[in-house]
Amino acid sequence: MSLTQRLSGGTADYLDQRTGIGAAVKNFARKIFPDHWSFLLGEVALYSFVVLLISGVFLTMFFVPSMNETVYQGSFATMHGVTMSEAFKSTLDLSFEVRGGLLMRQIHHWAAVLFMAAIVTHMFRVFFTGAFRKPREINWVVGSVLLTLGLLAGFSGYSLPDDVLSGNGLRIADGVARSIPIIGSYASYLLFGGQFPGHALIPRLFTVHVLLIPGLILALVGLHLLLVVLHKHTQYPGPGRTDRNVVGFPLFPVYVAKAGGFFFIVFAVIALLAATFTINPIWSFGPYDPSPVAAGAQPDWYMLFLEGGLRLTPGWTEFVLGGFTWSFNILIPGVIVPGVLFTTLAIYPFIESWVTGDKREHHVLDRPRNAPVRTGIGVALLVSFLVLALAGSNDIIATNFHLSINDITMFFRLFIFLGPILGFWITKRLCLGLQRRDRELVLHGHETGRILRFADGEYVEVHKVLSEDERWLRVQHESRRPLQIAPETDSRGVVRRGYRKDRFRQRVSQFFYQDRIEPITPAELAAAHPDASQDVHGAMRGAGNTQVGADVPMIEPEVPMIEPAERRP
Amino acid sequence: MNAADSSKDLTVRADGGQQPARFENPGVPEHRERLADADPAAAKRAERQVAALFALSTVGTIGFLLAYFLAPPGQSVASIRTSNLLLGLGLTFGLLGIGLGAVHWAKTLMSDHERIEERHPQRSSAADRAGAIAVLKEGAADSGVGVGRRGLLKGALIGAVALLPLSIAVPLIGNIGGDWNTNKFRHTVWRAGRRLARDPSGTAIKASDVTIGSVFHVIPDGLESEAHPLDEKAKAVVLLIRLDPRDLNETPEKKSWSYDGIVAYSKICTHVGCPVALYEQQTHHLLCPCHQSTFDVANGAKVIFGPARRPLPQLPITVDSEGYLVAQSDFHEPIGPSYWERLK
Amino acid sequence: MKARAARRYHRFAPVALLLGALLAVGAGYAALTGGPAAAAAPTADDIAAGSQLFRANCATCHGPSASGSRNAPSLIGVGAAAVDFQVGTGRMPMHANGPQAPAKPVQFDQQQISQLAAYVASLGAGPAVPTAEQVDAALGNPANGMALFRTNCAMCHNAVGGGGALSQGKYAPALWQTTPSHIFEAMLTGPQSMPVFSNANLSDQEKRDVIAYLVAQREGSPGGADLGSLGPVSEGLWVWVVGLGLLIGAAVWVGAKSS
Secondary structure (H helix, E strand, C coil), rough: CHHHEEEEEEHHHHHHHHHCCHHHHHCCCCCHHHHHHHHHHHHHHHHHHHHHHHHHHHHHCCCCCCEEECCCCCCHHHCCCEEHHHHHHHHHHHCCCCCCCHHHHHHHHHHHHHHHHHHHHHHHHHCCCCCCCCCCCHHHHHHHHHHHHHHHHHHHHCCCCHHHHHHHHHHHHHHHHHHCCCHHHHHHHHHHHCCCCCCCCCHHHHHHHHHHHHHHHHHHHHHHHHHHHHHHCCCCCCCCCCCCCEEEEEEEHHHHHHHHHHHHHHHHHHHHHHHEEECCHHHHHCECCCCCCCCCCCCCCHHHHHHHHHHHHHHHHEEEEECCCEEEHHHHHHHHHHHHHHHHHHHHHHHHHHHHCCCCCCEEECCCHHHHHHHHHHHHHHHHHHHHHHCCHHHHHHHHHHHHHHHHHHHHHHHHHHHHHHHHHHHHHHHHHHHHHHHHHHHHHHEHHHHHHHHCCCEEEEECCCCCCHHHHHHHHCCCCCCCCCCEECCCCCCCCCCHHHHEEEHHHHHHCCCCCCCCCCHHHHCCCCCCCCCCCCCCCCCCCCCCCCCCCCCCCCCCCCCCCCCCC | CCCCCCCCCCCCCCCCCCCCCCCCCCCCCCCCCCCHHHHHHHHHHHHHHHHHHHHHHHHHHHHHHHHHCCCCCCCCCHHHHHHHHHHHHHHHHHHHHHHHHHHHHHHHHHCCCCCCECCCCCCCCCHHHHHHHHHHHHHHHCCCHHHHHHHHHHHHHHHHHHCCCHHHHHHHHHHCCCCCCCHHHCCCCCCCCEEEEECCCCCCCCCCHCCCEEEEEECCCCCCCCCCHHHHHHCCCCEEEECCCCCCCCHHHHHHHCCCEEEEEEEEECCCCCCCCCECCCCCCCCCCCCCCEEEHHHHCEEEEECCCCCCEEEEEEEEEEEEECCCCCCCCCCCCCCCCCCC | CCCHHHHCCCHHHHHHHHHHHHHHHHHHHHHCCCCCCCCCCCCCCHHHHHHHHHHHHHHHHHHHCCCCCCCCCCCCHHHHHHHHHHCCCCCCCCCCCCCCCCCCCCCCHHHHHHHHHHHHHCCCCCCCCCCCCCCCCCCCCHHHHHHHHHHHHHHCCCCCCCCCEEEHHHHCCCCCCCCCCHHHHHHHHCCCCCCCCCCCCCCHHHHHHHHHHHHHHHHCCCCCCCHCCCCCHHHHHHHHHHHHHHHHHHEEEEECCCC
């Protein structure tokens, strides 16, 4: 035995005698994970978080979370002699005096914006493929909480240097807190320990940002990953994949190498961004003071949905009633709209299981086109976030594209309603169209572009039959039907209890599944091509009506289907 | 061409026999060999590539260390930028080499035969469930409490446990808000006779300094001597603008609040509190850069666009005996964003 | 011979010769070097030339006597500084009437601009074109300049002078290419929507500090390329397009089958 073998054997024996770890190794070392690039999006988020922890620890060694005043005497010319808080000064020193300090700060901030982008992308991948269905509803909720915690971590983090840009963001947060009915002014005092800006804020944000939120995120990420292991990862539909198996590669060595290597790639991309592009140049903003503000006053991108809402909601929505001020111009964009959007996202798995009545486990993912209303809802949500983000950047858009911010604001006031509706409708129609195309493809095969001419002058195009694997991808899905409910009245004409609720449920289910396309069945395929061995005039018989949505399949256009006489070498 | 695209013949029964209701799963496709599987030279080449990538990482890390010791950030912007770039590129290659090497190894050399693992339903087996219920029942039976008194104990326990966190929550919440005196929202440090001073230099402003078309950013004179200067500044900052008196439309009760066409308005936006700093000289509009609330200075700073609801509060001003601008009193309403009890 | 030479020799002849020589040298110098420097005092010729230029290019909007019209304000009292700024940055003559006068290619050479400025200055006392010393960034304090800039200027021009939006399509332009002289004149005269920062608001020294700050921004950012200095919006766009784009590309590579 070589030295390495002896050492590793000895260590394994030592651990096993004390922990019984052999069983876990046996069960998990060769666990199978399916392979698809879109499964790596969650990993981008996870690895960005690890990078945040590593760079964050570095930063805490030099950052001073205090609002006490001091004077900068360091090397940066435009800050020389300026009075500022200790927090701001320590950030400047970290950037200019500590070797590699600026790199670490920029790694930390780029990793943070990447973390949120990866979470959103990963979440929408899970949404569009229906990976949140049973048994993964809990994991979806855990993920939604992680999204919210990520937002809070980012907001608290970029506010720590106590600069003018983030300080104005905190002022806005104070204004939003104040607008809450009844308790608003007390909420403001609670956050700031008294009047704004006070002296307590930065130390409090530091505790939140460095201890509370990372602790919660770590715990929930652990739970998130544990559930993935317990449930085994989902897989895309394909030949050999069923709801009862996982097809893929083992954890050791393939995914240890691939996923482990991917961590270094993610870190490398973050490091490259930090080496070459400035992010959050606080030396340009200056230390926080309630008087100055700069053009281009935006929060980090993941908070833009709040910022855009605040810019769009017109002032007449605030009114005085009973002597009290009801600030709906702030409550709507700050509390109500985000509340609705995030809650819809968080409870979506339960909405869908309610409309389908489906209690089975699902491990094979949906192709988004096979769930048109779900995909449409997802696009509508994305469009609303995008419109709000663009509205929040309206002054940047105005200066760079020579437009008027007033016009942009008015446009988005309309489009925040119109956009999601249009997005939903267009997406749903696109999905149904793609499903129809799949049916066509299965029935008639690929167009080869080869034209055959017969003696009697007829021209037909040769189509190539789909392979079994290609066909399986397009016929394996189940087309959901609207819920059936028990009849309204019983045999004696008495309306049964709970009918109204069931009827409502059925209506929602119809909204989801009324417009349906069924996958091709063997019978349909056979009907389309009854005599495969016959001559090439085997035109399809079979007719039906053109109704979509009932149990009747689509009419097939009369395209001749020819078996390829020979295969290309 | 591509082996994966091979068309298998359809077996279509021409006799109209029974078809299965749905297509059947064709099963996992055959394994396709990679170059490195088939050709040992290709495998060796792949190994060399992996080794080279790991070596790239080493070079990167050495480069990082060299940059750390030999190219530290200096006084100039360019030297800081160079240091950042060199350290960052060293780190990038140090990481990239390992990452690309590991993934390339997995893709080209590690076995890529797909394997199949069975899934089992998440729910535990019927036997396990029955066993779980049995042990819970056993434990309940061991709990030593008769059926009659279970409700009392349960209620008492819940009551005690629910109440206990108050010992932590009450002092935390109680102390976290400072003096909780929200009445401070209603007042600023402006008083009768307090001079208006330039922000940030603090020098007092004479009426003759303010020309038509100019805007002054104003703080109360002697702000630095307040107990909490920034807290007071956050409420007291003011904009001073001079208009041609013919352009100024004032309500009768506020006519005395301006001086010779010079008006003073709170700089804190009535929307959510950003400084309303942009003054457009030609239109007499004040624009807040945060959410684009626009106020018309010639008409009492009323809102003409944007999400704000209320006009900016006006500071009544006049001049003292030496010609310096002074406040006549505090603002006549709380400045800044609205809150529930603002008008009470 | 002696008698004729004696009659030609007038006692003021040396004086006349000297004056003639001076004139010849001066004319030769002026001919060879082009227009006079901005600080040179305007002559009556300059004002006359400026008046002609004014009538040809400016009077249609500003009125034949520069007292203004419905389309343009009066220029009496705006001073040489205003003309040097507006015409020197190409803002004037305007292509179309409106509240925003965008900078365009300059239509006149420096001599003509000085002549126009001299003419307008002659109509009424107003701010003069600054001297080189008044706008020398090396003599200013950039730290004080930043403190002044962020209170008085950053809300329109952005924290480093990258430009920003005003209402109804107007904007405060980016200052990267603006000369120190034009920066000074803009502060002093308050062009278009920009407020006037007279010497009672920002002293000459403070204006020079602001110029020093803006010039220092042209060294770029210590953190790397600055993505336009537009703030978190461009950073967010960058991380989605470049950051996530690169990583999705890498993920596709990781997940793809090797050849």
